[in-house]
Amino acid sequence: MKPLHKILFSFVLGAGMFNAQKADLIVTNGKITTMDDKNPEVQAVAIKDNKIFQTGTNAQILKLKGSATKIIDAKGNRVIPGLFDSHLHVIRGGRFYNTELRWDGVKTLKRALEMLKEQAQRTPKGQWVRVIGGWNEYQFEEKRLPTLAEINEATGDVPAFVMYLYGKAWLNKSGLKQLNINGETPNPMQGLIEKDSNGDPTGLLVAEPNAFILYSTLAKLPELTEAEKENSTLQYMTELNRLGVTAVMDAGGGFQNFPDDYGTTDALNKKGKITVRLPYYLFAQKKGSELSDYTKWTGMVDIDDHGHNDHNGIDYHVEGGGENLVSDGADFENFLFPRPELPATMEKSMKEVVSLLVKKRWPFRIHATYNESITRFLTVIEEVNQETPLNGLVWFFDHPETVSEDNMKRIKALNGGIAVQHRMAYQGESFIHRYGKKAALASPPVKKMLEMGIPVGLGTDGTRVASYNPWVALYWITSGKTLGGTQVMAKENALDRKTALSLSTFGGYELIKDYEKGKIKKGYFADLIILDKDYFSVEEEEIKDITSKLTIVDGKVVYGDETYKNVSPAALPVLPEWSPVKYYGGYQTK
The missing domain is CATH 2.30.40.10 (Urease, subunit C, domain 1)
Structure with a gap:
């Protein structure tokens, strides 16, 4: 015994x-x-x-x-893998989210202006009312933009900045005064400060087509405290979780300096509080110093170190360089103006940076709106590949609305990928006005990319040039329609719903050769969402209003609606008290 x-x-x-x-x-x-x-x-x-x-x-x-x-x-209810936005600006967007009144999804201009007025009344002295992109006039029943008179009437003496995508912005009278913009203020490069017949600024700022005038004005507005930035970032991540987003590839962004402006997400990651997977790319900020910046960054960061915090396995690490590698390569995203011609110096500066990244085995992504730019970028990459072979290094183009089949063949030959976003859902009418309906019907030629076997990921490019709502992207790519209902994409170029979903799940991960995420399959990371409507059977127009009832990231519940309140984290109080997020939330789905 x-x-x-x-x-x-x-x-x-x-x-x-x-x-x-x-x-x-x-x-x-x-x-x-x-x-x-x-x-x-x-x-x-x-x-x-x-x-x-x-x-x-x-x-x-x-x-x-x-x-x-x-x-x-x-x-x-329908359950799907968590959504992966392959191009979003979370680290920058999170720092400011609680300061922003979101017009994303608002159905009427009347209601948008009411929200503006209400928010102005609760905004304390020293702060601004801000509407920072993610909307357009075609989403409104009125099908028009606000006027400066309406903005001034709604906001009164409270300074206000209302931005329309990356095309233009309106400053109210108080905002002009606060920033000391007057008749003597010069126009920045490729930007316009509109002035009346007396030479006084009206309040309209126009990107022609460079959005620097908008970036730089935004940068002058007051920031939150560090505690408020952490709260703001968590509120933004919760908003993404509410929409079913479980992972993001952060594309850097203008005025997002590394490492200085990454302190908020660094701190949250150390505390184990981040609720979306967040690999991020480093974006060159200063013309002329791009090579020295990337030389410094590649020396600071071990690109193979994907070490996690002590609390969970949620990704947070430098993934590579981009989306803008050099200032000379910026072809913008503003279809209100003609395509910019890249300077003759582009090839030299781009080649220096791409060569460095390839030698250091850093993945890279390149912002590329126009085929003419892509042709020149590809020549640079081909030359680098001859000298220092890519050998399977991850690289891809962001956006390429007008990429040609010939250039897609070149991308395929270099084992590159493409990340597309729903910018045409917001700028489709502007694109048609400038380039015609025929050109719009295959912009971007998503189905052809897939037929050619090019890895393709779907994203949003939120929060400014478009909304961060991934369901608008899925609506656009399956229906071919803009927010205003214009058929901007040919039906034969649109995707069926399952194929579209693949680009927002495992297809996006294939861009970066990550084959352990994006499926509900044994051994894959446990990121999944329970939907409030069945994506596969709802009416087409309902797709853009889908939300998550419950979101799981890395095996843990990070968000739940009222139905799942007992198994979900408690909602975090919004800071500061006057934040628009406290009163309106984010995307207006109702």
Whole structure:
């Protein structure tokens, strides 16, 4: 007979081994789209640690229930992998989110102006009312932009800055006074301060087509305290979680300096508070110093170090260089004005930086709106590849609305990828006005990219040049329509809903050769969402209003609506007290 202590040890060991085979969390009763072709739809999924443990029927998966397993009932709702926005500006956007009144999704200009007036009344002295992109006139029933008179009437003596994509902005009278903009203020390069017949500024700032006039004006507005920036960033991430976003490739951005402006997300990551996966790219800021900046950054950062914090496995690390590598390569994104001609110095400065990144094995991404720019960029990359082979290094173009088939062949030959965004949902009418309907119908030629076997990811480019709502992107790429209902993309170029979803899930990850995310499949990271409407069956117009009922990132619930309040983190109070986010939230889905 075994001694009692050995019997007890065997019992404890056996119980431990038994529990080791049990799930931490199980989602049941779902219509679960896995994006796994071998097992496309299941009823339940088990999660262990931060990975998908098993998928199957309720009966199969509930066998994995242990004494500590949490059970979440999907109540027959559609469940999909978490959405991956392959081009978004979260680190910069998060710093300012709580200061911004979002007109994203607002249905009428009347309501937008009411919100502006209400917010002006609660904004304290020393602060501004700001509307920072993510909307256009065609989303409004009135189909027009606000006037300066309407903005001045709504805001009174409170300084206000209202930005329309990256095309123009309106400063009210108080804002002009605060910034000391007067008849003597010169126009910045490729920008216009509109003046009346007396030579006085009207308040309209125009990008012609360089958005520097908008960037630089924004940079003069007051910032939040560090505690408020942390709160602001968390509020923005929660808003993304509400829309089903579980991961983002951050594309840097103008006036987003490394490492100085990354302190907020650095601090949140160390505390384990980040709720979206956040690999980020470093964006050159100063013309003439790009090579020295990238030389410094490649010396500071180990690009292969994807080390996590002590709390979870959520990605937060430098992924590479871009989206703007050199100032000479900026072809902007403003279809209100003609395509800019890149300077003759572009090739030299671009080649220096790309050569450095390839030698250091840093992935890179390049902002490229126009085919003419892409032709020249590709010549540079081809020359670098001859001298220092890419050898499978991750690289891709962002945006390329007008890329040609010939250039797509060159991209394919260099094993490059393409990240597309829904900028045409916001600027489609402007594009048609300038370049014609025929040119718009294949801008960008997404279906051809996929037919050619080029990796393609879908994103938004929020928060300024478009909204951060990924469902607007999925609406645009499946319907071919702008926010205003204009058929901007040919039906034959639009994608079916499952293919479109693949670009927002595992397809986006394939851009960066990450093959462990974007599917609800055994061994994949556990990022998934329960939808409030069935993406695969709702009417076309309803797609852009879909939200998440429950969002899981890295195996943990990070967001839940009222239905799932008991299993979700408590809502974080908004700081500061006067923040528009406290009163309106973000994207207006109702």
